[in-house]
Amino acid sequence: MRTTRDSGGVHTNSNIHNKAMFHLLTSVDTAGKPVLKVEEWALLIYLALVRLLREPEFEDMHQALRDVTSTYLSGNAPLRTAAQTAIDEAYQKVDIA
Numbered sequence: 001m002r003t004t005r006d007s008g009g010v011h012t013n014s015n016i017h018n019k020a021m022f023h024l025l026t027s028v029d030t031a032g033k034p035v036l037k038v039e040e041w042a043l044l045i046y047l048a049l050v051r052l053l054r055e056p057e058f059e060d061m062h063q064a065l066r067d068v069t070s071t072y073l074s075g076n077a078p079l080r081t082a083a084q085t086a087i088d089e090a091y092q093k094v095d096i097a
Helices: 006-025 038-051 058-072 077-093
Strands: none
Touching: 006 038, 006 058, 006 077, 038 058, 058 077
């Protein structure tokens, strides 16, 4: 949401990413097991955040997270696919594709 209030909506709009991150942290595979540990998601989220430019769009975080996940899990294709699916689903659930 674009607005002149709340310094351009920084607090209002941050909740969208908070919800996407919640979906990541609670994502499970088809067997009901966590896709990644919370600590792994936290590392990937941090690595994605530090790659962002000064005024990123919502989609930029989604793509940065996919990129760092691809690199981080490059040696494990099944886990990389599961994690990237979880990322895509988390962002789809908050209407960011």
